Amino acid sequence: MTWIEDPAFASDRPFGPQTLPYGVTGDGVAVRVGDHALPLRPIANSFSERLTDLVSADTLDPLLAAGRPAWSELRARLTELVNDTVAPRGGTLVPLAEVSNRLPFTVADYVDFYCSRHHAENVGRIFRPNDAPLLPNWTHLPVGYHGRAGTVVVSGTDVVRPKGQRKGEHGPVFGPSVRLDIEAEVGFVCGGPVASQVPTSAAAEHVFGVVLVNDWSARDIQAWEYQPLGPFLGKSFATSVGAWITPLEALALARVEPPALPNEVLPYLVEDQPWGLDLSIEVSWNDTVVSEPPFAQMSWTFAQQLAHMTVNGATVRPGDFFASGTVSGPEKWHRGSFLELTWSGKEPVTLKDGSQRSFLEDGDTVVITATAPGEDGSVVGFAEVAGTVLAAD
Amino acid sequence: MTWIEDPAFASDRPFGPQTLPYGVTGDGVAVRVGDHALPLRPIANSFSERLTDLVSADTLDPLLAAGRPAWSELRARLTELVNDTVAPRGGTLVPLAEVSNRLPFTVADYVDFYCSRHHAENVGRIFRPNDAPLLPNWTHLPVGYHGRAGTVVVSGTDVVRPKGQRKGEHGPVFGPSVRLDIEAEVGFVCGGPVASQVPTSAAAEHVFGVVLVNDWSARDIQAWEYQPLGPFLGKSFATSVGAWITPLEALALARVEPPALPNEVLPYLVEDQPWGLDLSIEVSWNDTVVSEPPFAQMSWTFAQQLAHMTVNGATVRPGDFFASGTVSGPEKWHRGSFLELTWSGKEPVTLKDGSQRSFLEDGDTVVITATAPGEDGSVVGFAEVAGTVLAAD
Numbered sequence: 083m084t085w086i087e088d089p090a091f092a093s094d095r096p097f098g099p100q101t102l103p104y105g106v107t108g109d110g111v112a113v114r115v116g117d118h119a120l121p122l123r124p125i126a127n128s129f130s131e132r133l134t135d136l137v138s139a140d141t142l143d144p145l146l147a148a149g150r151p152a153w154s155e156l157r158a159r160l161t162e163l164v165n166d167t168v169a170p171r172g173g174t175l176v177p178l179a180e181v182s183n184r185l186p187f188t189v190a191d192y193v194d195f196y197c198s199r200h201h202a203e204n205v206g207r208i209f210r211p212n213d214a215p216l217l218p219n220w221t222h223l224p225v226g227y228h229g230r231a232g233t234v235v236v237s238g239t240d241v242v243r244p245k246g247q248r249k250g251e252h253g254p255v256f257g258p259s260v261r262l263d264i265e266a267e268v269g270f271v272c273g274g275p276v277a278s279q280v281p282t283s284a285a286a287e288h289v290f291g292v293v294l295v296n297d298w299s300a301r302d303i304q305a306w307e308y309q310p311l312g313p314f315l316g317k318s319f320a321t322s323v324g325a326w327i328t329p330l331e332a333l334a335l336a337r338v339e340p341p342a343l344p345n346e347v348l349p350y351l352v353e354d355q356p357w358g359l360d361l362s363i364e365v366s367w368n369d370t371v372v373s374e375p376p377f378a379q380m381s382w383t384f385a386q387q388l389a390h391m392t393v394n395g396a397t398v399r400p401g402d403f404f405a406s407g408t409v410s411g412p413e414k415w416h417r418g419s420f421l422e423l424t425w426s427g428k429e430p431v432t433l434k435d436g437s438q439r440s441f442l443e444d445g446d447t448v449v450i451t452a453t454a455p456g457e458d459g460s461v462v463g464f465a466e467v468a469g470t471v472l473a474a475d
Numbered sequence: 476m477t478w479i480e481d482p483a484f485a486s487d488r489p490f491g492p493q494t495l496p497y498g499v500t501g502d503g504v505a506v507r508v509g510d511h512a513l514p515l516r517p518i519a520n521s522f523s524e525r526l527t528d529l530v531s532a533d534t535l536d537p538l539l540a541a542g543r544p545a546w547s548e549l550r551a552r553l554t555e556l557v558n559d560t561v562a563p564r565g566g567t568l569v570p571l572a573e574v575s576n577r578l579p580f581t582v583a584d585y586v587d588f589y590c591s592r593h594h595a596e597n598v599g600r601i602f603r604p605n606d607a608p609l610l611p612n613w614t615h616l617p618v619g620y621h622g623r624a625g626t627v628v629v630s631g632t633d634v635v636r637p638k639g640q641r642k643g644e645h646g647p648v649f650g651p652s653v654r655l656d657i658e659a660e661v662g663f664v665c666g667g668p669v670a671s672q673v674p675t676s677a678a679a680e681h682v683f684g685v686v687l688v689n690d691w692s693a694r695d696i697q698a699w700e701y702q703p704l705g706p707f708l709g710k711s712f713a714t715s716v717g718a719w720i721t722p723l724e725a726l727a728l729a730r731v732e733p734p735a736l737p738n739e740v741l742p743y744l745v746e747d748q749p750w751g752l753d754l755s756i757e758v759s760w761n762d763t764v765v766s767e768p769p770f771a772q773m774s775w776t777f778a779q780q781l782a783h784m785t786v787n788g789a790t791v792r793p794g795d796f797f798a799s800g801t802v803s804g805p806e807k808w809h810r811g812s813f814l815e816l817t818w819s820g821k822e823p824v825t826l827k828d829g830s831q832r833s834f835l836e837d838g839d840t841v842v843i844t845a846t847a848p849g850e851d852g853s854v855v856g857f858a859e860v861a862g863t864v865l866a867a868d
Contacts, residue, residue, distance in 0.1 A: 311706065
């Protein structure tokens, strides 16, 4: 019997001892156990000297910089502590309902990829109906672009409807977005030594953990602005991330082979061990589950993304953050954006209360959750990423 | 007579008392006077209490955060100090040749615009010969995208030729870029309070100063990757910035009306006072001046760029950095990229040594400089941004 008296802290529950994700509360670095936060600063003496400062910090930044050896040692020691029969001296559990989560790390560069073939094909069909849905480069490289790091926000932060230009009948018009959308994604938090030209085989050494992402998107703003240099204001107003980062080490049993591409890829993108991940995602729109995107269907893995991102000599540094792009699968109920799910608004979805939706209305709340297979039949959880839309200023 | 005995510290020279740009050396924050650096930490006692910590810092970050009132007070006091007949106690000049400049601030988000009509039209003709050179959105908004903050480097840093995918006859091939290019740009360093929806009339309150930028670009990588989400690895390997930031306050006399657009712009992009800037830029390729881009020809000003960047609710924060995009004018010798200057390599330029160039070769050095009109007939200088190309790893 563990000292942690919380029925949610069980190996058949998403936040049992197999998960142990990290976050930051008003008390600094904490680990999530079931439906409680365990602040680490008060139990810093339970860790080795090199970990003491890392767990006593106000953010995860020092831990991210410390790299894999520290991450592994910390996780191993935490696993001992949470499975012990007595609490470590100073150890106190705080119910999640009483916790105010902060963005757990300082986002350095944020890159958003586009690695779901189904998503890319759906968007291609909607935005460029007269062309082939997939552009020629897509099967040869993980397409990506830089997003705005300064507007990455933690789950629970309200999202104000953005204003901007959209196409009108007689030139552009300005106003609140009328096609506000989500993108259900999976994000990767980087750490360890600054490096470039990271091979796929070393990518995991630079990834601390995994969070769910909602890359809010104003489709009308995006459609008008995005050529030729890509999305800008249609995306830069807010990107929400889960408050608790699931360590990559918890996902050993979630690894799967990604779906095959129709062509061979260049050697720097070949993986010796596959880094596809079998996350089952759920997207809720005002309490109605509207989509279940399968992350195992992604064509490019995070290891390939990181190898690509650094192959030109660009560095990866602690705090760099990259996301998978919208997760969509082959079926309609797999679609990770409302643009796809409602086919650009033409096929509205009906929520539990009987109301219909094509894009987001003010007051709407979106919650994304996920689980993955863990060791011994357990389930590894990913903290929800939730946000409510507020009316434009 | 001033105590600063340096013939380059004269009002008819670019780095006379009318300029006073800020940089960071091994000794922390410094100001450039002629061909010398004046480190500020040793003379911190010459400033008011609220400035002491700012000028004693290791980087310009605290000064950027302090905002316009502190910037104005510091510049006014520095102007007194450098015009005095006796040196402030502890004041020592270091010849620039002995100074090792560092990147003067921590780059938060980096945005690259695309605000030269001549550049956009030239690139359109080269990359999309069958379409109208200017896309429909271009005259309605300052097109821009996010770049990589982590690979912004200070002038003098060598640039290793990037490797990546480019289009081949039978699918993509991988190797060092064979079309390595420059982009001569002007960059704006942000500071002051975090803000969003910044009107054009308040933009200057959020801009600390101006630097020259070389946005190195691998055209072969870019051409293959950039659809549909914009440039990524073709740009992310290095962006060089000048070592000394010219304060915006030094440019009061450089303000000009930008060229008219063919249509009215939406109200949030209208300027009550024009923020075009009359910088005369020179681009040297191995000691041969190959181009003289006129910044006054830019269609969108930094105030419009900042208003646009934040109109969707995105914040601007200290350390945010945005660049104008390649500066090109109507004439061939105004072109700020070699892609345009050599018309995609078809019209090579001849350097002083008789050699010909279409794109950059290993060992080539590019230096960009600029001046602007200052008060009383003086000339305001912008520190050079220089870089030498090294062979791919």
